[in-house]
Every structure is written in structure tokens, then in C-alpha cells.
Amino acid sequence: MNLRRGHLPRERSRAWGRAADLMLGVRFAFTGGREGWTRAALTAVGVGLGVALLLLTTAVPNALEVRHERESARTDFTFSSSEQLPKADDTLLVADVGTDFRDDSVRGRALEPEGPRAPLPPGLDKFPAVGEMVVSPALKELLESDPGAMLRERLPDRIVGTIGESGLIGSGELAFYRGADELAPRINGGVVTRIDRFGDPNPTEQESDPVLLLLILVVFVVLLMPVAVFIAAAVRFGGERRDRRLAALRLIGSDSRMTRRIAAGEALAGAVLGLVFGAGFFMVGRQLAGTAEVFDISVFPSYLNPSPLLALLVAVAVPAAAVLVTLLALRGVVIEPLGVVRAGRPARRRLWWRLLLPLAGLALLYPMVGNGRDNGDFNQYMVTGGVVLLLVGVTALLPWIVETVVARLGSGGVAWQLAVRRLQMSSGTAARMVNGIAVAVAGAIALQMLFAGVDGDYTESTGQDVSRAQVEVQLPSEVPMAPAAEKLRNTEGVKAVYDYSEGWVGDRARDPENGTTMTVGNCASLREIATLSSCADGDVFVVQGAEWDGDTDPTKLAVAGRKLYLDPSYEGAPKSLEIPWTVPQGVKTAKPRLGLLAGTDRGGFLLTPKAMSSALAPALSGHAYLRLDESVPDVQDHVRNTAAAVHPLADTVTWSATERTDRFDAIRTGLFVGAACVLALIGASLLVSQLEQLRERKRLLSALVAFGTRRRTLSLSVLWQTAIPIALGLLLASVVGLTLGTVLLKMTGTPVRVDWTGVLSMTGIGAAVVLAVTLCSLPPLLRLMRPEGLRTE
Incomplete structure (x- = not known):
């Protein structure tokens, strides 16, 4: 071999020699017998789990983009159509008949084609007839199950097909299309509209919010950092056995540089095998994602296609990182022919760097710091670099802290002494096991503080008094309010119903200059929305000083004998009913009542039932506000079923005191989904790492058992070996997380407030993951603690 190298140019000969050393390390990874294969498999599994999550992460942007495209492609309500399309052979009437079932939203549309060329919704082959419906696979499964019996009462139409993937945004989405007729008289641009194609004709881009962009950046960094830490730890599995093999190589003549290259070759082999495992794990996870729903988010497997460039970057970066980490780890190890100096007392770690x-x-x-959202976008490179360095600081500081603390731990029981002595001899290995969980907890605490701090900026009050009503039912104008309200009152779990019929009245039949609302209800209901001196059926009131009326003074319209028009017409819109109404004699004055059911004070005219003529009914739509006994199981679904029985287009709205911005909620949900995946990776990787550590100590454990050490003592020592580093890691993670959270809050211009509940919950979750991993490792530990483990070849 040396003679052949002599005939080659020196640089080329060196390159061939280095490549040969790397390949020798690759051969050692796969030809070292059962021990070699076990180490390679453990490394591959650890790296593979990280690679799979990286691939899933690189696929997330594409999945979100596909979901957005599918949502946009099926858009049928744009809320910008002041001019309705005329009926034609290519138009379609669409009614929003969506509902909720327990905590899930069900997207629903009623369809009435007006010609042979009416546009089909994405995912449908043909229109369902009246009495038929086409449902999503998830909704079909729910309706056919026992828990879906109550929803089946609300959706009694015969199922004639399923919606295709192109018409759904996720595999778990609940959606249906049903056939309908006689929708044209109800066109209003809101609940019922006419379209000639699906899709948003005027897509608009949302304005960028610097704080939301900062949240997205930090979320991605915090979720990906633990993955990188775990991959770096996985390529160092079996480090002590590897070093002993390298010492044997030194004994037969290899120099230190050649030895390190051979070690790098072993790491490279494990990393490449990990890429293969990772691709397999990704394909399995991709298929499982099609059947899973996390925080109401689901996707089809076809959505999860990683960007080719990002996938290539992962394929190159992981093996390169494996080689780099191995070479850096061996810099502090002196491998000599007769042993590894690391087995002696190692040099103390330095703190300054x-x-x-x-x-x-x-x-x-x-x-x-102090930029807030008013001073332009945050520099994404500085944000990413700063957060990465702070979290990497956790991985750098933790080994020093563990080493310093365990060196000062005193005496105790046998289990304690075994654990402390093991930690003193290999504090670096213990710190590597905990690094990933510490980084994850530090990032989670910082994000928890940031989300809690800016939550108020993206949460606003709805004004709805949920102590007086929890559900609102909106009925079409042709539905008589009184019998509908009676049916709602008789519904199981309904304690009270405040019902009103509402419309808009103007001073002219077309293009009125002044207008106000008209509300019809009994005295008990009217007292919920205004302060009345006295009330009897037949009275008419005008509310003075209501904020709802703005600059319009309704008392100027309340002139006895004056003719007003209910449901007036406006230029550019279809002709309305324009029903005349004469202001009666004896109109009483009322004052608005604050803290109304509907979230704002009610103005205009208030009529009791006897004061309303039947001619006004077609221009009034019904609203019922319900107070519920929420101890009754599924009480809201009972109300929804009753409303659907009253009229198919009845809309049931669940009230809430506050509402959040959709984008803020989407980022928060994305964080929860990503955190769940990262925690699963943390648990799996920690378990693999723990099993690898136990495997390396198999002979030692067997020797201790052979000398009479109780298995309970050894099990307790393993628990202490895990508990001490994790306690130190979580303490460090809390400090770093609080520091990072404080800085991020100051960057957004938000007052610093520590969410101690969130801090403790994040820390507790991290500790729970480690405890679960430790408990899962006890059965293998008991199998290893047998005298037979002393046998060798």
C-alpha cells in the first residue's frame, strides 16, 4: 500500500489515505460483531428520529401552503358583493349551513344549481339532490358512530358520497354539502349568496405584524434546537467502547490523526444509516399524520412534501455535523496504545468561554430592545442568531454545572454513592442526556412568557355578557319568532330565552338619509336591552342616547303619524321590501342599558308584540338569546338540534367573552403541535440514550449483582443518576428561559411579567418526560442485572 502511494502525487496520496481511514471506520461500524451492530443501530435510531422531525419540519411550510390553497379554492363567500350576480345557467346558490358539534366545527354548505353549467365545489363529482348530502370521510365516520347520534339528528339527509381530498383542508376535517331549493328569495350576501365560480376573486395579503413575525422566528428556532442537540448527542452513543477500540488501533501502529479519522468514519457510517432510518421514520410519520389530529389541525399525507433544497441540506448537514462533533469530542481525549486517558481524572472544565x-x-x-411593532421589522438574522446562541449556551454551561455540583456532593446511602460516583466519572455523558430536554424547556419558558405578554394585544372583548346568555340563535325572516322561542324554551338544559325580532327602518323607501333599528319583543326581553319606566303589551318605545345609533337621533324620527319604511332599498343593491310603517301615538322614551346581551347598547324603536302589525313580519329576522344550565351534558348540541329543526338555515352562535386574532391563534396552535412532536422525540431519544448507557454498563451491573448488591439499590442509583442532572438542567433552563423571555418582551415593548404557572408547567412537563423514560428503562435494567452478564468471548 505504501509503495503504491509513493507513485502518486503527495497531495493525492494524502487524500487517498484519509479516505481510506474514513472507510476503515465505516467498516468497523458494521463489522464489529453484535456490539458494533448494536451501537450502529442505536446511533441510527437516535439520528433517524431527529432527521425525521427535521424532514417533517421542512414539510410544514408546504403543508400550510397547500391548506391555504385548498381553503382559497373552495371560497364561496367573499363578503364584498354589494351587487348580486343575476341568475344564469352558470350560477349556483350557496347557503352557509355550518354548525358545531361539541368542541368541533362542522363546515356545511347547501347547494342549489341554477343551470347546467353551475360550478361544482372542489372534491365533488356531482351536486347532491334535495334530501341528499356528500360528506367528508371524517364526518361520515362520526355520523356512523355512537357518539355522532346527536349530530345525526341535525343532519338527517341521506349520505350519497364523500368529498374528495381536493375539497378538504385536512383528513380530519368535518364538512358536508347538501342539496337545497328555494334559496333565491333568501339571498343576502351573508348566509345565502349567488356565485358563478369557486375561489376568492380578490385575494388580499395580510399586513405583516413585526411581533407575529418575531413569534414565528422564535417558535421555529425553539422547536428545532432540541432536535439538533439530540442528533449531536446520538452520534456519540457508545463513546467509551469506541475509545477502547481506538486504543487497540494505536497499539497496532496507527497514529493519533489516523485514529481520529477512523472514529469520524464510524460516526459518518452511523449518521448515514440514521439518514436512511430517518427517511423511513418520516414516511411512517407521514402516513400516520393522515390519521391524526393535533389541536384541531389535520393534514393529508400528500401535503407533507419537504422542500427538495431543505431535504438536501438535511442530508448533507447531518453527516457533516456527525463528523465535526466526533472530532471536537476527541480533542479532549488522549488515546494511547495502552488505554484512554479519559478513564483517569479529567481536567476541570473552563467556565469563561x-x-x-x-x-x-x-x-x-x-x-x-424597545422596537415594539412601531419601529419596523426585527432583524431576522440577529433574532435567530441571538436565540440560538442563548440556547446553545445551555448545552455549554450544563456540563460545567453538573461537574461542579457532583464534585461537591457528600456521602449517603449505597444507591446515592453509586450514582454520585458514576456522575463524577462521566458527568459529560450525563449532561449530554439532559441537554436536549433543558434546551426544549428553556425555549418553552421563553415562548410562554412571550405569548402571555402579547396575548392582550391580540385578544379583545366581544362585549357579550356570558353570565346572562351563552348561546344566540339567529333565524331567517320568514320564521315566526314566538313558536320558535317556545320550542327553544322547551329544549333540555335551557333556563331562559330572550327573543327579539329585528329590522332596519329608514325615513325613505330608497336611500334613506336617516335610519335606526326596530326591535320587537315582550316586556321581559325588552327590559334586558333598555331601561323602561313601565311596560305593557302594546307599548312602543324609542331609545334615546344609544351608542349604536351614532349621530342619528331616533327621537327625531319618532313623530306620531310620520311614515317610515322597514327594510329600505339602497342604490346598487337589489330592491328590498320597503314596508311602510306609521309611527303611532304615545311613543314612550327609554334609556339604553349598559352590559347588553348583544355586546352593545340597543337603540332605535322597541315594540311589544301587540304594537307590531303582521305586515312587518317579512322584514324582521329573529334573534334568541339563551341562558343554559351547563351542567346538562351536551346542552349546546341540544339547542343546535332544536334550532335546526325550526329551520335549516338557523344559525347557532356560541358566545365567548373574548376572541383572539386568527393569525395569533394559528401561531399558538402551530407551537403546540410542534411542541408535541418535539416532546415525543425527546422521550424517544432519551429512552434510546438511556438504553445505550445501560448496555455499556452491563458487565459492571452484573458484577455488582454477583457480589450481592440488591437490585432495588441499583435501580434507585439509576434513578438518582437521572434525577440529579435533570434537576440541574431544569434549573439552568428556567434561568435561561426567564432571561430570554424577558429580553423578547422588552424587544416587543411589552411590560415584563413572569407567568409562573407557565414556567412551572413547562418545567413539570420536562421532568415528567424524564421520569417516564426512566420508568420505561427499568425492565431492561432488571434484565441486565444478571450474573450471566459476566460471560465474555
């Missing part, structure tokens, strides 16, 4: 990493991160973030 470990502090530079978080300080550098703070230095990158500091210039953006």
Missing part, C-alpha cells in the same frame, strides 16, 4: 455564548446572544438581541 461557556459564558461567552449566552452573552453573545444577548448582545445580538439588545439593539432591538
